[in-house]
Amino acid sequence: EAGVAQSPRYKIIEKRQSVAFWCNPISGHATLYWYQQILGQGPKLLIQFQNNGVVDDSQLPKDRFSAERLKGVDSTLKIQPAKLEDSAVYLCASSSQAGVRYNEQFFGPGTRLTVL
Amino acid sequence: AQSVTQLGSHVSVSEGALVLLRCNYSSSVPPYLFWYVQYPNQGLQLLLKYTSAATLVKGINGFEAEFKKSETSFHLTKPSAHMSDAAEYFCAVSLFGNEKLTFGTGTRLTIIP
Numbered sequence: 001e002a003g004v005a006q007s008p009r010y011k012i013i014e015k016r017q018s019v020a021f022w023c024n025p026i027s028g029h030a031t032l033y034w035y036q037q038i039l040g041q042g043p044k045l046l047i048q049f050q051n052n053g054v055v056d057d058s059q060l061p062k063d064r065f066s067a068e069r070l071k072g073v074d075s076t077l078k079i080q081p082a083k084l085e086d087s088a089v090y091l092c093a094s095s096s097q098a099g100v101r102y103n104e105q106f107f108g109p110g111t112r113l114t115v116l
Numbered sequence: 117a118q119s120v121t122q123l124g125s126h127v128s129v130s131e132g133a134l135v136l137l138r139c140n141y142s143s144s145v146p147p148y149l150f151w152y153v154q155y156p157n158q159g160l161q162l163l164l165k166y167t168s169a170a171t172l173v174k175g176i177n178g179f180e181a182e183f184k185k186s187e188t189s190f191h192l193t194k195p196s197a198h199m200s201d202a203a204e205y206f207c208a209v210s211l212f213g214n215e216k217l218t219f220g221t222g223t224r225l226t227i228i229p
Contacts, residue, residue: 043206043219106218
């Protein structure tokens with residue numbers, strides 16, 4: 001089965017510019033996550049979707065970050081305007097169903113963002 | 117709230133030697149615990165998980181971890197290191213009913229030939 005796909009793999013922008021990342025989860029996976037991984041730190045959850053509804057966005061900087069998951073499949077994460085501290089790897093993950101005993105999260109390769 | 121602490125941001129071991137990566141957790145309720153591995157320019161791959169079944173958990177690539185409630189620990193071990201084990205390792209915790217993962221800061225494992 002195909003894994004979680006993300007694009008682009010790398011992105012370099014100037015501060016105050018806008019950027020968008022795309023994620024295609026594993027087919028049939030209802031839950032989708034976006035994590036931010038700053039160099040030297042562990043991934044931090046930004047937002048969790050269950051189908052096309054938001055379950056948790058408590059750590060999403062909503063003044064500049066937005067995310068959507070249209071039709072409960074693909075998802076886009078946007079940053080507008082970008083700041084230097086947004087330089088990080090943005091990881092997308094998906095799992096088959098939330099609310100049961102445990103569902104493994106499968107991670108994509110990530111998008112490395114550099115803000116200059 | 118739950119959290120994990122990984123002791124040692126960098127660990128070096130000789131090829132063939134024991135690998136020990138330390139993880140301590142904090143959780144108000146029985147947690148689920150995980151170890152993930154991340155190779156350069158790749159996403160995270162699940163090594164093993166503890167979900168309140170056996171306390172000694174065996175994972176892929178010869179790794180295992182033991183859940184010790186009295187010590188709030190979930191250390192990762194491998195009897196004999198291989199060059200291919202060089203990577204970054206993350207310990208993570210989640211709670212039943214919400215798969216949100218809280219990660220530690222990671223340990224970079226270097227294997228010395």
